[in-house]
Amino acid sequence: MSNSTLERREFLKLGGAAVVTSVAAGCATAVAAKPPAAPAPVAAALDPPKTAPPAPAALKPEPAKPDPVAAPTGPPTRRLGRTGIEVPLVSMGVMNADNPNLVRAALDGGIVLFDTAHGYQDGRNEEMLGTILPKRPRESFVICTKVYVDTLDRKTGRFGPKTRGEEITQKLDISLKRLGLDHVDILHLHAQSAREGVLHQKLLRALEKAKQDGKTRFLGVSTHKHEPEVLRAAVEGKLYDVVLTAYNFKQDHHLEVQKAMGEAAAAGLGILAMKTQAGVFWDKAKRKPIDMKAALRWALRDPNVHTAIPGFTTFEQLQDDLLVMRDPALSPADSEKLRGPKLAGLFCQGCEECLGSCAYDLPIPDLMRGYMYGHAYKNREAAQSLLAALDLPRAVCGDCDTCPVVCAKGFDVRERIRDIARLRDVPREFLT
Ligand code: SF4
Ligand code: SF4
Numbered sequence: 001m002s003n004s005t006l007e008r009r010e011f012l013k014l015g016g017a018a019v020v021t022s023v024a025a026g027c028a029t030a031v032a033a034k035p036p037a038a039p040a041p042v043a044a045a046l047d048p049p050k051t052a053p054p055a056p057a058a059l060k061p062e063p064a065k066p067d068p069v070a071a072p073t074g075p076p077t078r079r080l081g082r083t084g085i086e087v088p089l090v091s092m093g094v095m096n097a098d099n100p101n102l103v104r105a106a107l108d109g110g111i112v113l114f115d116t117a118h119g120y121q122d123g124r125n126e127e128m129l130g131t132i133l134p135k136r137p138r139e140s141f142v143i144c145t146k147v148y149v150d151t152l153d154r155k156t157g158r159f160g161p162k163t164r165g166e167e168i169t170q171k172l173d174i175s176l177k178r179l180g181l182d183h184v185d186i187l188h189l190h191a192q193s194a195r196e197g198v199l200h201q202k203l204l205r206a207l208e209k210a211k212q213d214g215k216t217r218f219l220g221v222s223t224h225k226h227e228p229e230v231l232r233a234a235v236e237g238k239l240y241d242v243v244l245t246a247y248n249f250k251q252d253h254h255l256e257v258q259k260a261m262g263e264a265a266a267a268g269l270g271i272l273a274m275k276t277q278a279g280v281f282w283d284k285a286k287r288k289p290i291d292m293k294a295a296l297r298w299a300l301r302d303p304n305v306h307t308a309i310p311g312f313t314t315f316e317q318l319q320d321d322l323l324v325m326r327d328p329a330l331s332p333a334d335s336e337k338l339r340g341p342k343l344a345g346l347f348c349q350g351c352e353e354c355l356g357s358c359a360y361d362l363p364i365p366d367l368m369r370g371y372m373y374g375h376a377y378k379n380r381e382a383a384q385s386l387l388a389a390l391d392l393p394r395a396v397c398g399d400c401d402t403c404p405v406v407c408a409k410g411f412d413v414r415e416r417i418r419d420i421a422r423l424r425d426v427p428r429e430f431l432t
Helices: 008-013 015-032 100-108 120-130 166-179 201-212 227-237 254-266 292-300 315-326 332-337 364-375 380-388 413-425
Strands: 077-079 086-088 113-115 142-147 184-189 216-223 242-246 270-274
Touching: 100 120, 100 315, 113 270, 120 166, 120 380, 142 166, 166 184, 166 201, 184 201, 184 242, 201 216, 216 227, 216 270, 227 242, 227 254, 242 254, 254 270, 292 315, 292 332, 364 380, 364 413, 380 413
Parallel strands: 113 142, 142 184, 184 216, 216 242, 242 270
Antiparallel strands: 077 086
16 A cells, blocks of 8 residues: 655655654653553543643644754653553554554654554554564553444444444454554544444443453544544543544534544543544545645644544655654644645545435445545555445445435545445455
8 A cells, every 4th residue: 555655764864864863762751651551540631731732723823833853852742641641642543554664664753652453454454563563662652453343333323233242352352463462552442423332331341351351451432423422422431541533624523523522531531533634635536635744733733632643654654744743733834735625525524414315325424435545545455344344235326317415525426436336346355
């Protein structure tokens, strides 16, 4: 999936070297602040962050910034809620990466937290990390993985009657083996979109047991859809320590997400932000890229986002993300860059305004997310895995003369579904 023109050696020789040196110096402090095994009291988690970014309400002009590369101190960190873990504001979403040297460069550059999942790249994503992480001091990184429970009904966000807690245990054991570790730092219940799913009793018990057995230090839940509901359910469940939520400037409902993140953070939860790149491009043709540094800074201006996990796949992107790690303040120039063209783009915000009008009741938001994986992320395996989980009819969108579905973001839903559905029949070996 990597199409970098800059390889690790060049990355270190060029600007990356300067970023690495200065960031890594500061990150030694951040990692040394590793918490005790037991969660810190909630009151401690509510201490103000070490660096208080501006309030997220307005895009205010800011003074000129110092040269981030030349800055002698380490990057700012925030505390991941009641976990007590101090992390730099930028972490790594490993999902789309397949180059171990990129992960090594990220570690050397001062990135501390790495996010993967049991299902990413059919397990090869965790296996790749397993060639790197066990050789590093255990306290020098934070590893998060996620388990998707197959009985999840993606349309309703509820689990079916055959749901078993053992599925979590079995998948986590496999993940630990792939990673070459005896425990992860955070285990997420993957892809939740409804209160009922977040609070499913059998799954809560299995998650709790994983923690009691020492296979994970903390528990979390991830969400791409109905984020406020999931954030509030995570607070209600009391068992969860963190939430990994979609959050970006293109979400029409970002103020609602922001509010729910504030409530969750106030209750002591750590907040990780994903999908901060908002689909990577302004346009479907992928000719107008979104400014990634500006988009990341936009998410990080919210003090309740404790770290973000951009899914970089090249050394150039890593270099940009390390610059943001050191220099996260959103400038007026950044804000200007985010006032882009009003085009449909590639990010589906999961608002579900398209539901109800489809003749075949298709899971359109998931299909649009698959389209984003396939086209914006160039991760066709992830798109195919998502399609396989959707239980689609054979001739998807093939029987309709016209399509009545209207998307809030202006997607031509039928065209995109027909396009991405072709992946179902492509043998896996042609995708890797
Ligand atoms: S064309 Fe596809 S999305 Fe549109 S109504 Fe038919 S099945 Fe649904
Ligand atoms: S209306 Fe558009 S943006 Fe909203 S969930 Fe449906 S496809 Fe996604």
